[in-house]
Amino acid sequence: METSHTPAARYRLPAGGDRVWRAGRLEPMPIRTLPEPPPAIHLLGPTVFLVALGVGMGESYMWPRLVLVFGPEIRWLFLIGVTLQAVVMLEMARYTMATGESIFTGAARVFKPIMWFFFIVAILVYIWPGHLSAGAAAFEEITGIPWVVTACVALVLVGVLFSLARVIYNLLENVLAILIGLLVVGTAVIASFVGSWDDLVSTVTGMFAFGYVPSGIMTEVWFPIVVGSIAFAGPSGMQQMWYTLHLRDSGAGMGAYIPKLRGLRHAGEEEQMPNRGFMFDTSDANELRKWKGWRRWVTFDALLLFWGITMLVTISFTVLAQSAVRANPDIRGLIESGEREAALSAMSDAFSFAGGSVLGAIFLGFIALIGLNATLGLFDSFSRGQADMTYFFVKGARRVKMSHLYAGFLWGLITFGILILLFGPVDGPGSVLDILAFLSTFAMGCYCVVLLLVNNRMLPRAIRPKWYSNLIIGFGAVFYLGMLFYSLIRFGVVVG
Numbered sequence: 001m002e003t004s005h006t007p008a009a010r011y012r013l014p015a016g017g018d019r020v021w022r023a024g025r026l027e028p029m030p031i032r033t034l035p036e037p038p039p040a041i042h043l044l045g046p047t048v049f050l051v052a053l054g055v056g057m058g059e060s061y062m063w064p065r066l067v068l069v070f071g072p073e074i075r076w077l078f079l080i081g082v083t084l085q086a087v088v089m090l091e092m093a094r095y096t097m098a099t100g101e102s103i104f105t106g107a108a109r110v111f112k113p114i115m116w117f118f119f120i121v122a123i124l125v126y127i128w129p130g131h132l133s134a135g136a137a138a139f140e141e142i143t144g145i146p147w148v149v150t151a152c153v154a155l156v157l158v159g160v161l162f163s164l165a166r167v168i169y170n171l172l173e174n175v176l177a178i179l180i181g182l183l184v185v186g187t188a189v190i191a192s193f194v195g196s197w198d199d200l201v202s203t204v205t206g207m208f209a210f211g212y213v214p215s216g217i218m219t220e221v222w223f224p225i226v227v228g229s230i231a232f233a234g235p236s237g238m239q240q241m242w243y244t245l246h247l248r249d250s251g252a253g254m255g256a257y258i259p260k261l262r263g264l265r266h267a268g269e270e271e272q273m274p275n276r277g278f279m280f281d282t283s284d285a286n287e288l289r290k291w292k293g294w295r296r297w298v299t300f301d302a303l304l305l306f307w308g309i310t311m312l313v314t315i316s317f318t319v320l321a322q323s324a325v326r327a328n329p330d331i332r333g334l335i336e337s338g339e340r341e342a343a344l345s346a347m348s349d350a351f352s353f354a355g356g357s358v359l360g361a362i363f364l365g366f367i368a369l370i371g372l373n374a375t376l377g378l379f380d381s382f383s384r385g386q387a388d389m390t391y392f393f394v395k396g397a398r399r400v401k402m403s404h405l406y407a408g409f410l411w412g413l414i415t416f417g418i419l420i421l422l423f424g425p426v427d428g429p430g431s432v433l434d435i436l437a438f439l440s441t442f443a444m445g446c447y448c449v450v451l452l453l454v455n456n457r458m459l460p461r462a463i464r465p466k467w468y469s470n471l472i473i474g475f476g477a478v479f480y481l482g483m484l485f486y487s488l489i490r491f492g493v494v495v496g
Contacts, residue, residue: 010487011233023458024109029099034280035256037293040300046089046169046246048176050089050235051309062229063314064321069222072206072216072318077226079207081233082314084479086307087472088240089466090449093298096244097253098291098463101277103244103447104389106454112393114450118238119389121443125237126382129155135371138364152418154372158379159414161324163407165263172380179373184309187316187366195319212305220491225481227441234310237440241447242381245388251293254278261384267403273391282462291463320363392492445480448473 018029021391066074095106108115132154136147165171216222235243248255257278259271280287390397397405451473455465465473 019281021460026105026109027276028480029101029277029279031281032254032257032278034254034287034290034294035251037297038288040293040296042297042300044307045297045301046173046250047089047305048173048180049178049449050239050243050306051180062225062232064317066229066325067206067321068325072202072322073209073212074214074217074226075203075206075211075314075318077210077230078233078314080479081230082307082310084472085240086302087232087469087478088448088451089243089302089306090298091455091473092240092244093247093252093302094295094463094465095454095459096247096255097294097298098459099277100248100254100258102248102258102385102388103241103450103454104385105277105392106458107313107450108393109458110450110453115389115393115444117240118443120387122238122385123380125440125443126378127413127416127420129375129421132371132375132417133421135368135375138367138371141364142361142368148421151421152376155414155417158375159411161376162380162410166266166269167399168261168263168380168384168406169246169260171263172376173250176314176373179369179376180309183366183369183373186334186362187320188315190363190366191319194323199281199322200315201316202322204275204452206318219347224491226489227487230483231441231444233383234306236444237443238385238447239378239381240444242385245381245384247298249317252298253291254280255294255396260375261387261406262403264403264407267401267407270403273402274399275392279460282460288462289350291444310440330402344469377414379410383407441480445477445484448480450479452477 019031021031022028063075063078092103095101095103099106104115104118107118129151132151134145136151136154139145139150140147161171217226231237248258249260254277257274259273262270276412280291282288282291383406386409387402390405390409391400391402392398452470456470
């Protein structure tokens with residue numbers, strides 16, 4: 001097997017006789033046979049988690065708000081953001097499918113402090129129940145039940161659901177597939193009622209208005225909001241990194257050799273987790289054939305299921321935003337004056353204008369559904385990621401089952417969320433969402449750098465990314481970090 005450094009040292013027989021792949025300073029990966037890939041065209045898979053996380057408050061709240069103020073031409077920035085995320089998804093999948101390890105372990109193979117950086121960032125960013133709060137606020141508009149009460153009850157129900165599941169991945173894949181299906185079809189149908197062909201045409205053509213920079217966008221008020229919105233174009237923050245854990249649990253590539261994570265009630269059924277991942281023989285032509293099949297499988301996920309569904313939903317919400325201006329001509333002024341929830345209220349008014357109060361309530365129901373989707377995905381992903389890093393890299397943690405660590409982080413997150421909702425320094429769902437967005441752009445710029453290091457240093461040469469993939473990921477690092485630091489230096493604000 002050819003490598004870029006010292007082939008004989010990196011891929012050789014240890015004392016025991018089994019062939020291994022040496023990557024970084026962690027334990028070498030034994031060579032195993034790569035499983036046969038499934039058909040490239042499929043309906044369900046680990047991408048449903050990224051869709052659930054990606055089709056969130058960015059698509060339904062932050063970008064419609066920008067369209068209401070600056071027009072649909074601003075959506076060219078969304079196109080760049082979500083396309084970049086699709087490439088990131090493919091490169092995240094590369095390492096995990098080749099090794100069965102998460103990207104966090106890959107980062108630790110490069111330099112352990114890098115992994116601990118993301119462990120800390122996850123706590124700082126994702127302990128805030130922002131998506132659920134925004135969804136609960138929409139539910140309050142429908143029922144009159146205070147959003148804090150709804151959010152607290154939902155947090156407990158999420159914890160109970162995950163704790164009772166036998167295999168958490170299987171449960172989530174099925175539940176999220178149903179919820180995403182309702183959301184995609186429902187928003188498209190409703191948008192067709194309240195929008196017009198002109199709205200649809202301007203929405204689509206606005207994605208290609210490259211270079212359009214409206215007056216007022218380069219200000220202290222709006223530039224940080226644009227930065228945060230680009231970060232929320234698709235899955236934001238560390239959600240792409242967590243995707244590698246769901247990909248592993250789905251049995252993709254060498255993930256087939258890693259046991260699945262179980263719920264707390266079924267923790268006793270959990271198999272022993274291996275200390276490291278595995279590698280396949282990249283000098284074997286048949287193994288490379290299977291590898292290409294796995295890459296076609298995940299590319300279908302990235303281009304059609306992730307990019308396509310995310311784009312379809314945000315087109316629907318942009319059409320709704322434009323129809324909202326007709327229903328409430330004052331909406332732009334309200335948003336510019338600082339009314340954060342005005343965009344959602346205006347789109348609900350547009351629904352009501354087209355089909356009565358019932359239709360307006362249906363729209364708010366979709367917002368509540370988005371909050372639930374994102375919460376299910378985020379709470380599982382956060383707990384899964386923290387448990388994974390703790391299990392493999394905290395001394396003595398392997399005496400505890402991975403399922404127990406997962407449950408500990410999950411219920412800790414739920415407890416903190418309830419305390420923040422009841423007693424925390426927040427003035428409503430919008431401010432909680434702003435806290436959630438604060439470090440997302442920074443994390444995304446950093447994980448682009450980590451991807452370049454992991455995929456180009458820890459993998460055999462035959463399965464490393466092509467030069468153009470590296471170029472796009474490098475652009476992502478400059479794009480996210482550049483906007484972040486410009487906003488910080490120029491305006492003294494990170495995101496809004």
